[in-house]
Amino acid sequence: xxxxxxxxxxxxxxxxxxxxxxxxxxxxxxxxxxxxxxxxxxxxxxxxxxxxxxxxxxxxxxxxxxxxxxxxxxxxxxxxxxxxxxxxxxxxxxxxxxxxxxxxxxxxxxxxxxx
Amino acid sequence: xxxxxxxxxxxxxxxxxxxxxxxxxxxxxxxxxxxxxxxxxxxxxxxxxxxxxxxxxxxxxxxxxxxxxxxxxxxxxxxxxxxxxxxxxxxxxxxxxxxxxxxxxxxxxxx
Numbered sequence: 001x002x003x004x005x006x007x008x009x010x011x012x013x014x015x016x017x018x019x020x021x022x023x024x025x026x027x028x029x030x031x032x033x034x035x036x037x038x039x040x041x042x043x044x045x046x047x048x049x050x051x052x053x054x055x056x057x058x059x060x061x062x063x064x065x066x067x068x069x070x071x072x073x074x075x076x077x078x079x080x081x082x083x084x085x086x087x088x089x090x091x092x093x094x095x096x097x098x099x100x101x102x103x104x105x106x107x108x109x110x111x112x113x114x115x
Numbered sequence: 116x117x118x119x120x121x122x123x124x125x126x127x128x129x130x131x132x133x134x135x136x137x138x139x140x141x142x143x144x145x146x147x148x149x150x151x152x153x154x155x156x157x158x159x160x161x162x163x164x165x166x167x168x169x170x171x172x173x174x175x176x177x178x179x180x181x182x183x184x185x186x187x188x189x190x191x192x193x194x195x196x197x198x199x200x201x202x203x204x205x206x207x208x209x210x211x212x213x214x215x216x217x218x219x220x221x222x223x224x225x226x
């Protein structure tokens with residue numbers, strides 16, 4: 001158990017819908033990262049927050065957004081869902097900002113299925 | 116849930132042997148590299164990292180080697196155990212703090 005929690009574990013929804021994925025980092029970790037893992041594109045970095053502020057952006061679609069709240073939990077919002085958004089979404093956390101020699105701890109993931 | 120695409124390279128080793136997993140990275144400006152292990156149905160797990168000013172870093176049973184000249188990274192696992200069976204990813208980080216993952220290698224350990 002990494003100490004990072006994600007909810008829900010599974011999510012099934014329809015095209016065009018909007019969902020919110022939630023992540024609670026390990027206690028004391030200030031950085032939260034979101035990743036998408038799909039069969040055809042592997043593991044892709046989406047976005048990172050450090051202490052409430054966006055720090056780095058990867059291949060995140062405009063239909064997706066995220067935020068980190070004062071209690072450091074984070075939410076990833078996916079809207080206007082398409083079939084191709086079906087994937088595993090992982091959250092990770094670390095104490096230090098990205099770029100420091102600091103381990104990232106991954107949560108168990110949320111499996112999103114868009115029908 | 117399964118972790119990666121359908122066409123992963125696979126390395127099969129005998130239990131007790133050493134394993135070497137290789138990775139070619141793309142950006143010569145990347146200055147931080149990480150190896151992750153992902154078991155079926157789980158999230159990636161950090162194994163070891165290395166900065167670009169180093170050539171080698173050792174952990175417990177694992178060693179990462181970095182060859183910047185040819186943009187090559189390797190993960191060596193000593194005395195491979197059945198619990199090492201998983202998919203292994205390398206990742207590189209650029210100065211923009213974006214992590215870019217390789218496609219992964221599946222390690223199978225034969226008893």
